[in-house]
Amino acid sequence: MSTSSDPAQGPELEIVHLLRATTVELGLHSARFAQRNGMHPTDVRALIALMDARRARQELSAGRLGAVLGLNSAGATALVDRLERAGLVRRARGRQDRRTVVVELEERAMALGRSFFGPLIDRSVELLRGYDAHQMAAIRGFLTGVREAAAGDGGAAGRGA
Amino acid sequence: MSTSSDPAQGPELEIVHLLRATTVELGLHSARFAQRNGMHPTDVRALIALMDARRARQELSAGRLGAVLGLNSAGATALVDRLERAGLVRRARGRQDRRTVVVELEERAMALGRSFFGPLIDRSVELLRGYDAHQMAAIRGFLTGVREAAAGDGGAAGRGA
DNA sequence: GCGAATATCTTGCTCAGCGAGATAATAGGG
DNA sequence: CCCTATTATCTCGCTGAGCAAGATATTCGC
Incomplete structure (x- = not known):
């Protein structure tokens, strides 16, 4: 900034x-x-994770969603409660393992997500169309490298107070 | 769609x-x-904003810091209280306008920030050294375009529940 | 100097997320 | 088939981040 x-x-x-x-x-x-939209940052992150899972054609359980977002089980339950109360998701029992709660997106949430991501995605694709394969490879390589560096927990970080 | x-x-x-x-x-x-480090996400964002301001050789007041992070005045005061209690910043009265409280980073916070950003920055620079000017221009152009699209509030997003 | 404007702080409250433990369903050994 | 360990979620009680409203301190125009 x-x-x-x-x-x-x-x-x-x-x-x-x-x-x-x-x-x-x-x-x-x-x-x-x-x-x-009267939501909290965590709710938006949850929506993103759920849409991601949907794109990958994978179910996402309540616990797994919480883990992705860094919440404990109580927090995950509260999160799904909130999203359900807002009419953005519905709970469904897992088919093979009925202990799990599969969180499914409502159509309303998909529309909301598209209204949020759509323009940004369209603009990004438009930008990328202006580059050649050599340049695209550079962008892909750089982002992949940074993602891996962040995931690898490169931050040393000594003991806090 | x-x-x-x-x-x-x-x-x-x-x-x-x-x-x-x-x-x-x-x-x-x-x-x-x-x-x-026993901090909250907002505290980390505040640290980033403060280090940014320092890099730009600009003072950052309590209220302005809160505005950057999207907090109201009470939240900003609480944030600076927290950071001060953790020994990461100190308060100083503004020189020309003594109503303002200038938030200054302690050396400890700088070190903490470096331990967090350092390795990631080093790795990123290393990655970028592998690309030619043509590719660097593409990376720069793409990121700039996305940033502007996000800042321009491209997300339509109607009224929520 | 007086009053309006501005920056911060104080008070009281709401609610996200945590820790601990309860409950429900599965998997495996006997 | 039953019993026990394991796993997934939910319930309860609590801490603390952030908000709204208002108090306090300082500046600026007149």
Whole structure:
């Protein structure tokens, strides 16, 4: 966000800060969406995870959803309660394992998600169409590398207070 | 609804989802860092904003910090209280306008921030060194475009429940 | 100096998320 | 088939982040 860094340190650092600024902006966009619809940031993240799972044609249980979002079981239950009360999801018992609760998206949630992601996705695809294969490979490689670095928990982080 | 479902629709969509996955992973990384240091997500975001301001050689007041993070004045006061109690920042009265409270980072917070961002930044720079100017321009252009699209509040999103 | 405007702080409240434990369903050994 | 360990979810009680409203302190225009 805000003004850039010392470009003197190289174009690489400038891009690193640009990536961070972009993630911050996406987060703020998401927060605006949440507030506008009377939801909490966690609810939006849950919606994203559920739509992701749906794209991959996989069921998502309450517990697994909570794990993805970093909640404990009580928090996961409360989350699904909220989403259900808002009419965004419905609970269904798992078929083979009836202990599990499968969280299924209501049509309303899909529409809401599309209204949120659609324009952003369309604009992104439009941007990408302007690049050649060589450039696309670079974008893909960079994002993949950063994702793996973040997932690998690169942050050392000493003991807090 | 065209765009947002099928990965077979082209390499563009794959990259869009990759970007989203990357931001999610960065968010989880940040959450792990927060928990490990007894902080909350908002505290980490505040630290980022403060380090950003410092890089830009700009002072950040309590109220302005709260605005950046989307908090009201009470929330901003509580946030600075928390960070101060954790020894991460100190309050200082503004020089020309003594109503304001300038939030200044303690050395400890800088070190903590570096331990969090350092490895990720290093890895990112390393990745970027493998690309030529043509590719760097594509990465820069794509990220800039997405950031602007998100900032422009592309999400329509009607009234929620 | 007086009153309006502005920045922060205080008070009281709501609700997201946690820890601990209860309940329900499955899997395996006898 | 029954009994026990395991696993998935839910219930209860609590902590604390953030909000709304208002108090307090400082600045600016007149």
